Amino acid sequence: MRCLLAIVGRTEHGENKLQCQRLGCEREGISVYGPELVHFKCWSTELALIGDNLHNLLRSRFGISCIHSCGCQEWIKRMNHWGPEGCREHLESIVDKMLTSAEKRNWKLDGRPLLSAAACIGTKCSWGRKYTRRWACKLVLEAIERSERSLAKETN
Numbered sequence: 001m002r003c004l005l006a007i008v009g010r011t012e013h014g015e016n017k018l019q020c021q022r023l024g025c026e027r028e029g030i031s032v033y034g035p036e037l038v039h040f041k042c043w044s045t046e047l048a049l050i051g052d053n054l055h056n057l058l059r060s061r062f063g064i065s066c067i068h069s070c071g072c073q074e075w076i077k078r079m080n081h082w083g084p085e086g087c088r089e090h091l092e093s094i095v096d097k098m099l100t101s102a103e104k105r106n107w108k109l110d111g112r113p114l115l116s117a118a119a120c121i122g123t124k125c126s127w128g129r130k131y132t133r134r135w136a137c138k139l140v141l142e143a144i145e146r147s148e149r150s151l152a153k154e155t156n
Contacts, residue, residue: 002041005038018035027040050079050084051078053144054140057142067105070105079094084148084151087143095133098139
């Protein structure tokens, strides 16, 4: 996705100071050309980048973020590359990765471990596993839907 650039000033040499207007992108540049002729890759997480959207949902709602050795960054890039259709096709593997990370890192929701209560029982009983899988699937699908809405806005 490209930045949505606007002229925010001029340099002493008369060049345009450009800045992306999308939330989450702090990209700036200088050009003799107008914003419609300059193309930067946007850093905004409000775009159709599903991996970034999923990461932002986990971080903002539950305080769950990537750590250096978790392998999440690789999955974020993979999901961004797949796009909405690819993520729907790989939904099961995405959910598997999320649940594996939740167990390894003992993710917590509202101060309670994600895999506690029904989820902890889930290791021994089928309804607990179904509950945690359903939760993870809904979260991934929400990230996909946000991305699709963002794409629709971009194309209109």
